[in-house]
Amino acid sequence: MKLVIGIVRPDRANDVLEALYRAEVRGFSLSRIQGHGGELERVETYRGTTVKIGLAEKVRFEIAVSDEFVQPTIAALCDGGQTGEVGDGKIFVVPLERVVRIRTGETDHGAVTPVGT
């Protein structure tokens, strides 16, 4: 089991959702975050105050999957998230020690498999 963390542009989030759906990856969390990954900073001015905005809005997907779903999940994130410009985001894959589904107490493989599959 792996935890796939994908950080993408907010305006690509819907495309990623579509791609994940098509890849039959059904269980995930999504959060709005701010981050910096080497893209150009932009300058904003509020009356006399000029600032360089170093952090960009991003969306973070957290997807716990069984091993055979790791590759499709990564492909879906790349498919949906890519624009080709700096700032498209990153994917981190980390090993998962344990997963528990709270409702049933199922663990590990049973817990990362979406209900009804």
Place this chain on the structure above:
Amino acid sequence: MTSLLAAATAKVDTGDTAWMLAATALVLLMTPALGLFYAGLVRSKNTLNTFMMSIGAIAVATVMWALVGYSLAFDGEAPIIGGLGHAFLHGVGFEPRAGTTIPQLVFFAFQATFCIITTALVSGAVVERMRFGPFLVFAALWSVLVYAVMAHWAFGGGWLMAQGTLDFAGGVPVEMGSGFSALAAALVVGARKDWGRQALLPHNAVYVLAGAGLLWFGWFGFNGGSGFSTGHSSVLAFTNTLLTPACTLAAWFVLDLIRGRQITAIGAATAIIVGCVGITPAGGFVSPGWAMVLGAVVALPSYAVIVWRPRTRVDETLDVLAAHGIAGFTGILFIGFFAQLAWNDAADGLLYGDAGQLGSQAVAALAAPVYAFGMTYVLLRALGALMPLRGVDHDEAIGMDVIHHGEEAYATGEGAILITPEGTVEEALAVADPV
């Protein structure tokens, strides 16, 4: 607008002038109110740009109105367009405007606020993608080529007024003028890149409701001031501005319940606008009872267009056509049926024995959409040949606020680094500094 031809020796009436000064301020408030209403309907990344299109309209429409627009609308009674006698505000002073008891300066300012709000209305068709610079150029030209011309037809003694069309506060230039221009603008500028692919939802329904409420408040000056006095027609229009939108709201609730079993907030805000628009042409011409009927009647065609439009490929983003064009069309025709001499001192409609009035109204209901759509289409095509009307998809993805204004509506300051006047960067990161 009533055209009671007062004697050339008419004096300025202090009561009328006092009310018109207040009414002018009320109508000006409608434009920031519209900005708020529109800002709530778009995605958060386009909040400021959408609001700024209304604010920008105040700037360019006022300047153009003072330079030539007012003169083309209100100098002389030629059929198609007025003269240049009042260009650069020449001869606009303290003496009463012909046919009114208020100084021409007040008349000019009051009419200016109409030009401003109408120009701002059209922005609803092109928000979230049109570039800000080209929009300002478009707004400046539109306020003269479309608004001033149509205002002359309906208010300034032009051919519609001469052939008997009754339009109390602007069903022709304001409502049909903006609504059908919006359709043309949406077609020329084209749909947003995500239109039809993703759900593009309003980001703040509270703005929408607050904006609609403020618009309604301002509309009392818009309709109540269009008699240019404190006389009967103004009083009637003022009270009808309460009655009609209230009935439209009630009717909209019923339509919402039938369609989706729930009464929606954004639907309610839309109903307020549709009701106010419906009574705009008819305000001083129909009885309070018929105004209430109009409130219910005007809801139906606009509701139908709002339900139908998203199923088409036309991204007329904020439904200016349905809320203004169609509701204005309904209101203009309604006068032809239910105008009542006993209430308006001007004319009867079909129901009270004058079928000819319906004919005069129908002519306006045909001419206004054709001119507004045609002229706006040509204007934007020509402008589009000179400068790109919209940015690249990447800009649209980031949002108009950052791209065109360098600001965000909901800036947090997190990760913002101060740039000092000397041009050096202070490392004043709001986040913890890793040591």
